[in-house]
Amino acid sequence: MKPCKGSAATQTLETAAPQTRLGGAMQKRYYALSAIGKDRPGIVADVAGLIYECGGNLEDSSMTRLGTQFALLILLSGPGEELLYRLSTGCKKLEWEKRLTIFLTPVEESESLPPSEGWDPYEVSTAGLDRMGIVYHVSRLLADYGINIVDMHTKASPSPESGTPIFTMQILLQVPARVSPSELLEKLNRLGEKLAIDITLKKL
Numbered sequence: 001m002k003p004c005k006g007s008a009a010t011q012t013l014e015t016a017a018p019q020t021r022l023g024g025a026m027q028k029r030y031y032a033l034s035a036i037g038k039d040r041p042g043i044v045a046d047v048a049g050l051i052y053e054c055g056g057n058l059e060d061s062s063m064t065r066l067g068t069q070f071a072l073l074i075l076l077s078g079p080g081e082e083l084l085y086r087l088s089t090g091c092k093k094l095e096w097e098k099r100l101t102i103f104l105t106p107v108e109e110s111e112s113l114p115p116s117e118g119w120d121p122y123e124v125s126t127a128g129l130d131r132m133g134i135v136y137h138v139s140r141l142l143a144d145y146g147i148n149i150v151d152m153h154t155k156a157s158p159s160p161e162s163g164t165p166i167f168t169m170q171i172l173l174q175v176p177a178r179v180s181p182s183e184l185l186e187k188l189n190r191l192g193e194k195l196a197i198d199i200t201l202k203k204l
Contacts (some may be wrong), residue, residue, distance in 0.1 A: 028114040030059070030077045030107040031087060037100040039070040046098050051076050062151070075107070119148070121172035121204040122181075124188065130156045130165035138169070138199075141191055146185060148174040160190025167197075172204075 044063060051058055063072045084106065091102040126138065135154065142149060151172040152168040159166050169191050175184070185201045192199035 025109045026161060028077050028079055029083065030075060030103045031056070031084070031105050032100065033074045033076060034072065034089070034102050035074075035094075035102045035132065036066075036069055036071045037098065039065050039068055041076050043070050043098070043100075044072065045183065046094060046100075047072055047074070050087070050090045052077070055080070055088055056087065060184065064153075102124075118177050120177060121150075122173040122175050123202045123204055124169075124171040124173060125200045125202075126167075126192070127196050128167060128192075130167035131195070134167055134195055134197060135169065137191060137195060138171070138188075141187060142171075145179050145187075147184075150166055150174055 014069065033047070033051075048058065051074070056076040057073060059077050060075040061073060063070070067070075084104075087104055091104055092101055095102055110175060111184055124142075125132065125139070128134070135152075139149065149171055154167065154169045156165050156167045158164065175181075181201070181203070188199045
């Protein structure tokens with residue numbers, strides 16, 4: 001990806017693959033947009049307004065506050081050859097006017113809708129004293145089993161009783177059908193003992 005002229009933060013592809021028509025209609029194209037900036041009222045409306053004004057449709061999103069910053073991850077779609085240009089131009093303007101850092105990337109249609117066949121949905125939850133390496137060790141174990149992380153939320157907050165920082169994590173998973181749940185739970189429990197944290201595994 002190349003940085004957009006006039007902006008060191010926005011990145012996009014300057015050219016898009018030729019559009020094809022299916023049944024007389026423009027083929028829908030997908031784009032991934034990420035944005036981050038100082039948390040304030042209106043930041044979601046600013047980015048959603050950009051997508052709307054450019055003729056795009058918000059397909060999926062995840063948005064959260066991280067410290068003093070607010071981050072947005074968005075999958076959007078729309079037809080026509082000019083959508084990427086309009087989005088790129090709008091992102092540069094939004095960066096300048098609203099002090100946001102924005103990245104825009106075309107996404108192949110097949111990449112935007114991952115297959116769910118052959119996968120079972122599970123949730124892993126952890127809780128324990130905050131320490132370095134918890135996310136790494138848990139995610140490394142999951143990756144070694146070929147397990148896909150769909151969503152993850154983490155938070156460190158003081159214990160009501162002692163004020164000691166407690167780290168919690170919730171992970172939504174796609175577990176291959178070939179993976180034994182009992183074996184996975186055993187491995188997670190061993191890891192929990194090593195890290196001195198509580199780990200639970202639940203099928204959804």
